[in-house]
Amino acid sequence: MAPLLECRSLTKKYGNVIALNNVSFTLERGRIVGLLGPNASGKTTLIKLINGLLTPTYGEILINGLRPGIESKLQVAYLPDTTYLNDWMSVKQLISLYSDFFSNFNVSKAYDMLKRLDLKDTMRIKAMSKGTKEKVQLILTMSRNADLYCLDEPIGGVDPASRDYILNTILNNYNENGSILISTHLISDIEQILDDVIMLQFGCLHTHKTVDEIREEKHMSVDELFREVFRC
Amino acid sequence: MSWELTSDRPIYIQLVEHIKFDIMSGKYKPGGKIESVRELAIEASVNPNTMQKAMSVLEQSGLIHSNRTSGRFITDDTDMIAALKSSIADTYCADFISKIKQIGYDNNEIKDILENYLE
16 A cells, blocks of 8 residues: 655745745645644645645655645645635635535535534634634544644644644544544644654654654653754 | 643653553553543643554553554553553652752661651
């Protein structure tokens, strides 16, 4: 079986700015991976490349052995870092849009999660707070039956209690053939649920290790390591 | 309620200690069944792979054994659990004695303090 995600010498330039520089790594199946790095280190660029929203300047990216395209988009569930939904739509309309759009969307799972987070399906995006919008977007993404979930800053605006529920949702949805790639700055909140950490610095791969390897070698948490490596 | 975990040590080691403690304290009875990896991972709010690793360590030590069809069980070897308890008691004592000596008590004084406290 081809690896879930493989990046080979992946490079992306925006004009003269190098956003990603010669990044190579392989992502195994059944892992929860934290994509960490300071601002402008290339995290979102990497996620957009995985989703085929950008094309590499050099190098190659393969999902289940395929280049990003129609087939890979079914296998990758993507949560962008901005609101991308039509704000006049209600949750109910969005769920029906999603189930129309993605053959692997599980409607009952979506309603189940809505109920657990006390969200009404009649609510319109326009009328929602930042945190509620994030919850709805996350529910829509996690309700898909995908191989790779790419979550770009999923919990930034969410309160700590809901954050716990969301992390639990992620753990509950974890399947042995799929992996979850989470980009975030809230490292200490998600550290316990991560298998591996990918750290980017100035567009280059700085570290790709398991959380317990980092703790064993450095005697510090990933959060502490991050603060040390990227001290300003 | 997720488990108390500190940030400076590998998570799986702390999970092993937590489960050992639950075995010693009698939360899990000798020969009793332990929850599945996934259930324990969700209870502790940790990654299932990390919990799996902790289970492997516990299986290697013999405290837990897995039965292919019906799940994992705590050892029914009560001597093994007693030995574990006594080794942990040693660790606690060593820690206590070294700390209390640092603030200037000698052996006789420590005995007095302990006797008074236990009364």
